[in-house]
Amino acid sequence: MDHLKLIPDKLSVEEVSDLVLDSRCGAVSVFVGITRDSFDGKKVVRLEYEAYDSMALKAMQSICDDVRDKWPAVHSIAMYHRLGCVPVKEASVVIAVSSPHRVDSLEAVSYCIDQLKASVPIWKKEVYEDQEPVWKENNECISKEQIKPPENIDKNLVQINVSSEELEKRIQNFIARKREQVNISNIHDFIPSKGESETEDMETCARVRTQFVKRSDSKGHLKIRRVYNEWGPQTVSRHHPYIKEESSQNLPHSIAERVQAIESFLNTGPVAPDIYKRLKDMEDKIAYLQSISPEYAMFWKNKKVETEELPETQSEYTFTAEDIAKRIELLEKQQ
Amino acid sequence: MQTQQVRRRGYNMEIEHGVPVKLIFFAQSRELAGVRQTTINLPTKIAYQQLLNLIANRYNLESIKNNILLAKNEEVISDNCDIELRESDNIAVIPPLSGG
Numbered sequence: 001m002d003h004l005k006l007i008p009d010k011l012s013v014e015e016v017s018d019l020v021l022d023s024r025c026g027a028v029s030v031f032v033g034i035t036r037d038s039f040d041g042k043k044v045v046r047l048e049y050e051a052y053d054s055m056a057l058k059a060m061q062s063i064c065d066d067v068r069d070k071w072p073a074v075h076s077i078a079m080y081h082r083l084g085c086v087p088v089k090e091a092s093v094v095i096a097v098s099s100p101h102r103v104d105s106l107e108a109v110s111y112c113i114d115q116l117k118a119s120v121p122i123w124k125k126e127v128y129e130d131q132e133p134v135w136k137e138n139n140e141c142i143s144k145e146q147i148k149p150p151e152n153i154d155k156n157l158v159q160i161n162v163s164s165e166e167l168e169k170r171i172q173n174f175i176a177r178k179r180e181q182v183n184i185s186n187i188h189d190f191i192p193s194k195g196e197s198e199t200e201d202m203e204t205c206a207r208v209r210t211q212f213v214k215r216s217d218s219k220g221h222l223k224i225r226r227v228y229n230e231w232g233p234q235t236v237s238r239h240h241p242y243i244k245e246e247s248s249q250n251l252p253h254s255i256a257e258r259v260q261a262i263e264s265f266l267n268t269g270p271v272a273p274d275i276y277k278r279l280k281d282m283e284d285k286i287a288y289l290q291s292i293s294p295e296y297a298m299f300w301k302n303k304k305v306e307t308e309e310l311p312e313t314q315s316e317y318t319f320t321a322e323d324i325a326k327r328i329e330l331l332e333k334q335q
Numbered sequence: 336m337q338t339q340q341v342r343r344r345g346y347n348m349e350i351e352h353g354v355p356v357k358l359i360f361f362a363q364s365r366e367l368a369g370v371r372q373t374t375i376n377l378p379t380k381i382a383y384q385q386l387l388n389l390i391a392n393r394y395n396l397e398s399i400k401n402n403i404l405l406a407k408n409e410e411v412i413s414d415n416c417d418i419e420l421r422e423s424d425n426i427a428v429i430p431p432l433s434g435g
Contacts, residue, residue: 033435049434050361050362051434052359052361052406052409052427052429054409055406055409055427056434058409081434081435092435093434093435113435116434116435117432117434117435118432119432120432120434121361121406121427121429121432121434122432122433122434122435123361123362123363123430123432123433123434124433124434125362135362135363135366135430135431135433136433137402137431137432137433138431138432138433138434138435164384164415165382165384165385168382
């Protein structure tokens with residue numbers, strides 16, 4: 001059983017929880033919402049509640065239906081909300097749920113109060129001791145989320161900046177134009193010009209003067225119309241221009257496509273295009289270092305064997321005059 | 336006079352052929368509008384935004400226009416479709432909820 005009520009009188013927690021009692025239920029979970037005496041340091045005197053009664057009761061009923069979907073074990077639900085003036089420390093809402101075991105009723109009662117705050121048209125005004133009263137707003141309230149403007153949209157991605165009415169008008173115009181085009185092509189297809197079918201007209205009782213002509217390039221008899229888009233989503237690369245993709249970074253689209261086609265034909269797989277640039281950079285760097293540093297001589301061993309020997313022979317000329325004299329002496333002795 | 340007002344604001348509506356609809360205000364919107372409920376002539380078909388603009392403009396609700404929902408016959412209306420109205424329908428202005 002669902003017990004749903006909006007009442008102007010003081011709520012009795014016991015009365016509400018008694019409503020859901022049942023001999024088969026080992027658990028009754030109760031939530032009691034109480035008015036606080038302060039908000040943001042401001043002293044609250046009382047709260048004033050009002051509701052769109054008929055809609056509120058509908059919304060509460062739909063919460064109950066949801067609960068029974070989610071927790072089939074739930075036995076009874078009671079939701080009482082107080083309206084009008086509620087002094088501080090008194091209950092504004094009491095929800096009681098019974099079930100054979102505690103898990104279902106505990107979860108269900110928590111769901112009920114969350115949903116009640118989010119979707120039941122009830123409003124409260126906080127009346128303060130020394131400030132203007134304020135209509136409150138639940139954080140759970142759906143309207144806030146629905147109305148929140150979309151954030152973080154790159155302005156470059158927005159192509160049309162018009163009101164939704166204008167947009168609607170443009171869409172309607174577009175649909176109207178397309179319908180017109182379809183009409184015209186239907187007329188062409190099904191009512192061929194008089195010259196062609198004048199003679200047959202006389203002999204046929206068909207409602208439309210349709211002429212079925214076998215088309216050479218198609219199995220159907222209808223004319224095939226191909227659309228060549230000069231510009232549009234179909235002609236633009238499917239990669240988004242704002243999401244930079246490496247494969248099309250340096251090469252024009254047409255070239256990149258050819259490269260990819262050849263690569264896949266040669267089974268070399270697509271290679272990141274910047275690998276060539278990196279290879280070239282590395283080669284250039286090595287060449288540069290070779291040209292300035294003898295430490296990289298090992299790189300030129302194969303090519304420059306002759307030049308390597310030269311310094312050795314030349315080094316003999318670095319002997320001093322004394323050394324040469326000694327050497328001559330030695331040679332003379334040997335002889 | 337209503338017709339004139341509406342025409343001047345560029346709303347493309349035929350008020351003369353409209354239907355009387357009950358308009359109900361709650362909470363903050365009730366205080367701003369200064370009435371709890373009233374009857375208004377509306378066309379049989381109107382876009383959500385048009386209706387919202389019209390109500391906000393005529394009932395002093397511009398300040399909370401972006402925070403209210405509209406409900407037709409106790410059902411919240413989605414804001415991207417046209418609303419079809421018949422006599423004795425009621426439209427409720429629903430400010431942000433604060434029950435519980």
